[in-house]
Amino acid sequence: MTQPTDTPRDGRRPLRLRTALELAASQIPILPLRAGKVPFGNCRRCTDNACGGRPNMKNAGPCTCPGPCHGWAAATTDPNVINSILWRRAWVQASAVAYHPGGAGLTVVDLDNADAIAWARENLPATTTVPTTRGQHWIYLGRMRSANAVRPGIDIKSTMQYARWLGYGSGTMAPLPSAVRALVEREETTSPPGRVVSSVAGRPVWDRSVATGCRHTAAYVRTGLQRGLARISAHAESGAGSQAFAVAQFVAHQHAQCPGPCGLDVMGREIVAAAVSVGVPKAYAERAVANGMAQVVRAA
Numbered sequence: 001m002t003q004p005t006d007t008p009r010d011g012r013r014p015l016r017l018r019t020a021l022e023l024a025a026s027q028i029p030i031l032p033l034r035a036g037k038v039p040f041g042n043c044r045r046c047t048d049n050a051c052g053g054r055p056n057m058k059n060a061g062p063c064t065c066p067g068p069c070h071g072w073a074a075a076t077t078d079p080n081v082i083n084s085i086l087w088r089r090a091w092v093q094a095s096a097v098a099y100h101p102g103g104a105g106l107t108v109v110d111l112d113n114a115d116a117i118a119w120a121r122e123n124l125p126a127t128t129t130v131p132t133t134r135g136q137h138w139i140y141l142g143r144m145r146s147a148n149a150v151r152p153g154i155d156i157k158s159t160m161q162y163a164r165w166l167g168y169g170s171g172t173m174a175p176l177p178s179a180v181r182a183l184v185e186r187e188e189t190t191s192p193p194g195r196v197v198s199s200v201a202g203r204p205v206w207d208r209s210v211a212t213g214c215r216h217t218a219a220y221v222r223t224g225l226q227r228g229l230a231r232i233s234a235h236a237e238s239g240a241g242s243q244a245f246a247v248a249q250f251v252a253h254q255h256a257q258c259p260g261p262c263g264l265d266v267m268g269r270e271i272v273a274a275a276v277s278v279g280v281p282k283a284y285a286e287r288a289v290a291n292g293m294a295q296v297v298r299a300a
Contacts (some may be wrong), residue, residue: 017091020082023165029075030082030165031068032094036166039071039098040090040251046070056160069200072162075100102143102159105153107176109138110163116153127178130169139169142176148245149288150183191266206270210263214255224254225267232274244275248292268293 022031023231033038045051046069053061054070067086068074075098101108102212109124110119112135120138130137135153146161157163206225207218214221235243248271255262268289275285 009069010250014091016093016094017088018082018095019089019097021079021164022096023099024077024079024082025051027076027104029100031072031098031100031162032087032090033096033098033162033164033204034093037096039074039162040068041094043067044068066093070222072098072100072160074163075103076163078196089246098162101139101157101161101163105141106145107140107142107144107158107180108163109140109154109180111135111138112153112155117149119151119154119196123168126170126171127173128171130166132164132166137163137169139173139177141173144176144181145183145184147173147239147242149241149284149291150264152287154183156180156184170212183209189242206263206266210266211261213258213260214262215258216254216262221254221262221267225251225270229270229274230273235278240275240278241284244271244285245275245288245292247271248289252293264293 017034020032023030030040041050043065046063047065049063050071051063051065051069052060054063054065055061056070056073063070066081066084068090069169076082081131089276102273106201109120111120116134116137120136124138128139130139141178143158144156150153150156156278171184206221211218211221228243228250232240232247233245248268249268251271255264271289272282272285275288276282280288
């Protein structure tokens with residue numbers, strides 16, 4: 001007599017689930033993405049990282065939630081997790097498969113437009129190339145720190161980041177070159193003590209008067225924004241630029257369903273000011289914040 005099982009035959013599995021299991025078998029950690037090419041939100045127990053966060057490669061946390069919570073940190077190669085009931089619910093709704101490049105020992109240079117591709121062809125060694133909607137992913141063997149907006153139209157995705165799976169691409173994969181590492185080192189190096197790269201005069205402060213169409217309470221908005229600004233300030237040694245991008249993306253996502261206006265421009269200037277205060281060049285901070293907010297606009 002055949003016992004009932006939660007594992008359907010391959011032909012009955014969602015296509016993205018089948019792809020995920022194939023990648024996991026090759027030791028590529030994967031996770032599902034929902035509409036908008038973003039990870040599924042945390043479950044109620046993990047909301048706002050109340051659980052302490054999932055153990056990851058930088059800051060270990062106690063959470064071992066069986067669901068696909070905590071974004072990139074949920075990426076796994078375990079077929080039992082990927083094919084579990086909680087994850088299969090996500091696969092039914094998933095719009096794409098993502099993977100954690102750093103967890104696979106890889107770095108993705110995300111080239112978002114023709115100018116970025118032209119720059120890469122002139123300055124980086126040829127490697128495996130995967131076409132994207134607007135540009136290309138250049139994939140190198142080796143992991144490094146991730147960073148967004150290292151150059152116009154260029155993001156680096158490796159540790160503590162995810163990238164959409166768009167196929168195996170073409171070309172022979174090359175070792176991670178020093179030129180790619182230098183992009184992050186140059187863009188995220190803070191100033192020596194006593195030197196200010198730039199400053200933001202008349203630091204802006206968000207209040208309800210600039211958010212007449214926001215559906216959130218002022219306390220809710222300020223709490224989320226202050227937490228984000230604190231994260232940026234905590235990265236005075238390095239990484240403040242990437243944090244500014246992430247905070248801007250988070251803020252924009254919070255207000256994606258509001259009729260507006262919500263004062264996003266003022267919040268953006270607060271984020272820029274926080275990054276500049278710990279030594280991020282103003283132009284870089286402005287670009288990171290603009291790109292972070294644009295990610296949500298494009299997703300919508």
